[in-house]
Amino acid sequence: MQVIAGGTTGLIKLRPKTTLVEKVPYPDSRDAHLSIRDLRREYIAYQKLPQHPRLLRLHSDSTPERLVLPYLQNGCLHEFLRAPPVSSKQRFQFAADAAEGLHVLHCVGIVHGDVNSWNFLIDDKFRLCIIDFAGSTINGEAGSAFEGFRYCLPRSIDDPSTIRTDLFALGSLLYEIMTSKEPFQEFNDEEAEAFFKTGNFPPTQDLPLGSIILGCWQGLYLSADVVFKDIRNTRCEPEGL
Template identity: 50%
Template sequence: MSWRIPVTVLARITSTISWLYMSYSDKASIEQDVESGQRTSSTIEEVDHERPKEQTHEPQTPICIIGAETSSNLTEITGAGRDIPDFGILQLDTYDSERADSRRGVISGGSTGLIYLLPSGYVRKTAYPDSTRKQSLRDIEHEYKIYQRLPRHDLLLEMVGYSMEHGLILEYMPNGNLREYLQTKAADVSLDQRLQWACDAAEALHLVHSHNIIHCDVKPENFLLDSRLRLRIIDFSGSSIDGSYFSAVESARFCLPRPWEAPSSIVTDVFALGSTIYEIMTGTQPYAHCTDEEVEALFGEGTFPPVDMIPCGEVIKRCWHSEVHSAKEIWLSIKAEVQKLKDTTGEASAQLSH
């Protein structure tokens, strides 16, 4: 079966590849396609956020930097449903094309833009300064609106601030993303931990859906690990809110077979959740040694990897066959699976953390 990808998505993918190549040429390592990731650059550029304002294209517009000290006052961002610290702001630099083009301090790069680690310990997500900048700015603004709707929650990143020109300021997760952790520390991951992650992923997706948001790109790379090794769902730049246009495209192994023009939905997110849980339990993606085209053909025929002998196998199977229609149902099923494993093997924890 054939798939068609929107031109804007292809343009941003091409831009990403170009930036990554340039970064490797400069010996600056970029390691993960997420809002926050592991620090890899030796020089951190001092850039930061300001309060939302009208976008400007003047070359010498001041850029605000987070100062070393913070104010005890709290300022509520309209619609965010939470209080955001009012940082002491120091006007230390100006925005110009040379600064925008700099890759110093970049710790990540994806289809939407670049991620900088700030001196304050937060990260700044900003658009690429190239031909895709206009679309990237729209995507980042869209992500800001989604963070405004979502509540403060342990399964979400904290949004600290936003401006059209300077992007999103978000919480930094030094343990990286779930896929990298599974690949590099597989031997250290217990069954208890894997079950907790599966439960976290399902609960986080249910939280997103409960606010009328479809993620559209659920996969282990879009879950970060906090200091307690609990998951945080991320990357809403291509998500759909209230049925709006979405720009994200699921990866082949996380994509429910359907006509290319069919929209993403709760059901497609749940399918991707099934593949995510599969990777959590096995440490590998579904059909890891097949090409994307081969995976698309297999999935299109309704042929999926065997799951009978892995934890949560029945849950994964139901996700893949669209036999469940909510992430909450998966969340509750995983909790039941934990109790079942505890009763039969004694390996699973008696109670998952909440």
């Protein structure tokens, strides 16, 4: 099978002559037991999730140590946002989809823990699907994920992921969707972290969804559903960004 991607948990392999991929542990890795642990966690997450347009469906061939999922040929949001043009209408749709997908997770007791543009895939209708629950917190049981510097609510590495930390990361994702840039992209990781620690956020006043982005960072939202509804109620400008 062709290896098409790899992450912290394992390899993504494309099944020949199918539209399916397999997520499996790295072979002969000294940390294989951790990969298997995280794959089992993701398998449990998929058992809890409902059928929903913002989610992939786990194929019946799956096992706790080998996940079989649909292959989405349009790739991930991160790469799509960096291959312009991306219309305002599409950006607004992506923003709504991201908030909706996160809300679906929270409704069944799953905190993603690593919300970012790599963890959203684009389906055949150019809508988003949220992926990668290998490090997620499930029913309060701590996972192994931690957000990157530009998505992370400043806190100790030992503090668990929560709905609040997911919503902070959602703010950074919405910023990226609107600008095609990560927050503080022009600074290094440590500088970006320092800015967030002092509440010094990137300017959002001239951005579509600017007040929603800032609200996520400032902790003004209590649920992704309210973020989703506020996005849907915001008028999309017809011009490209």
